[in-house]
Amino acid sequence: MSNRFQAPRGTQDILPDAQPYWAAVQDAIREVTRLYGYRRIDTPAFEDAALFEKGTGDTTDIIEKEMYSFTDRGGETLALTPEATPPICRAYLEHGMASWPQPVRLYTTHAMFRYDRPQKGRYRQHTQFDCEVLGSPDPLVDAEVIELLWRLYERLGIRNLAVRLGSIDDPGPRKAYVERLKDYFRPHLDRLSEDSRRRFDRNPLRLLDSKDDRDLPFKAAAPKLVEQLSPAAEAHMATVRGALESAGIPCVIDPLLVRGLDYYNRTVFEIVPTDDERAQGTIGAGGRYDGLIELLGGPPTPGIGFGSGIERIILEMQRNEVVFAPTPLTEVFIVHHGAAAAAVAFKLAVDLRSAGIPAVVGESGRSFKSQLRSANSSNARVAVIIGEAEAAKGEVMVKDLTGAGDQHAVAIAGAVSDVRQHLTA
RNA sequence: GCGGGCGUAGCUUAGCGGUUAAAGCGCCUGGUUGUGGCCCAGGAGAUCGAGGGUUCGAUCCCCUCCGCUCGCCCCA
Structure with missing residues (x-):
């Protein structure tokens, strides 16, 4: 039997019985994006690998160990898209969307490829619903994209969700904070877990996210970024929070929320089930990336967006016992x-x-x-x-x-x- | 990339160091002279995930690989 072909590791067939879930998600995405004034964009399945090395950041796990990159017959180094934001920013620049009425609101559903170890809710190929708003620094837009995503889940019958909101400030104040954080941890380095020692150099913000018992005593007293934001970032977060409140969306400030991508600034968020202990529970996450377009060679252009894994959305629908009446094969x-x-x-x-x-x-x-x-x-x-x-x-x-x-x-x-x-x- | 669990017909499972590996559901055929659902009968379908080893003999014990799964890393 294993002489027969199998779907490659971490990929899956979506059989007819599962299609109603996919159709329901796609329908809800179409409807919700219409309500919020988004237009669809589709980008290629692969891109110049350098787009991700530069955009996503070549020290991130996604680039460092998960990217499906290859050299084609013409010698180009390409990569199957691991992430939707850089290609959309690339398209924004390539097609002169800066001359469109601002901000530009775009969405897509796109296959994502990451070479990591599969588990339930984590696949080497998955599909993301992705929204990006380019050209607006307005914190109300941050609240809008979070609300949009929340309404999508609501519409699909997913309950018991929570928005976790954080801020990682702007690059300048963040650098200063990271120095303070490293100063705090440096004297205790030899008593930290191996993981945390590695994080100290690579990604100090993640020190605060450790689950290792050895790190817990030091975490508690460590300075928290959200408690020391610059005035601008502080005001930004307050506005986002207030707007979400007015929309009736429950949201908790998570001081430890750190996204794994380099380009985020200020707002970061994720939406998680409150009644699921699994590690792969996050069904949607995103943040603001005001420096990304400039990093890709464009003019300074603020942006914010999110990705949400459709496979994970469907797992949540099933966990919430959303079912569909069987459709007759014919009349x-x-x-x-x-x-x-x-x-x-x-x-x-x-x-x-x-x-x-x-x-x-x-x-x-x-x-x-x-x-x-x-x-x-x-x-x-x-x-x-x-x-x-x-x-x-x-x-x-x-x-x-x-x-x-x-x-x-x-x-x-x-x-x-x-x-x-x-x-x- | 690291550590743990699992892997028997399409599906859900039973089984035992020793003749032809079992059941339910599903599928096919029949019970009707040309007619569904319920019922009944029969049939097809499994090199017991793959490869190697131990043994007189392995689906069962050991190793490797593959896949799924849980935790970690990270992420949607």
Whole structure:
């Protein structure tokens, strides 16, 4: 069995039974983005790898150890998109969106590729719903994107969520804070966990996020960034918070919230289930990135956005017991026997479909019983039965499958309208 | 990348160091002279995840690999 092909590690097939969830999410995304004035953009499945090295940051895990990069036959170094924000910023610059009315509100759903170790809710290929607002420094826009995401989840029947809000200030004040933080931890370095010693050099902000018992005593007394924000960042966060409150969205300030991407400043947030202990619980997260477009070679342009994993959204829907009524395979199932009847059956199906009525034809060579069993399991409401006798008389039998199975004969010429009448009755 | 658990028909599971590996659901066929659902009968379907080792003999014990899963790192 394992000689057979399998979907590559960390990828999955989305089978017909799961499709209603995907359709519901896509529909809700379309509706919610319409309400908030967003326009859709689609970017390529792969990009110049340097876009991510520069944009996402080449010290991030995403770039350092998770990027699917490759050299194509022409010698270009490309990467399957691990992240939606840099490509959208790239497109903003490439197509002169700075000359569009500002801000520009964009959304997409895009496959993301990251070479990390798969778990439930973490895949090597996943799909993200992503929104970006480019060209506005307004904290109300921060609140708007968070609210948009919240409404999406609400609409999909996901309950028990919480918004975790934080701020990582602007680069200058943050650097100063990081120095204070390192000064605080430096004397205790030899008593910290190995992970935290590594973080001390690589990503000091994450020191505060450690779950290691050895680090806990030091964490408690460490200076917290959200408690020492610059006045501008402080005011920004207060506005975001107030706006969320007015929207009726419960939000908690998380002083330890640190996003793993280099480009964030000020607002960072994530939305998590409150009743799930799993580590992969975060279903949506984002933040402000006022310096990113400039970093990519454009003019100073503020931006904010988020990504939300659709696979994780669906897992949450299922955990919230959102279910969909099974959709019937067809409306009319045509049963036939004999060569003449087969020809009539095929043509009748053609005519039904052109009249907008879904129709499926039974398998030639199978018995009536067998074909009617198929009709039954297809959940069709009507069976049309064409045997040799009917074919000879130029008639078909129309049988009701929803009740006791009443049936009546009708001339072939009148079959479509008879079936239609039956279905609308 | 690190550590733990799991892996038997399409699905959910039972089973035992030793003849032809079992059940339910699903699928196919039949019980009707041309007719569904319920019921009944029969059938197909598993090199017991893969490879190697121990053993007279392994689905069962050991190792490696693959996949899933839980935790860590990180992230959606």
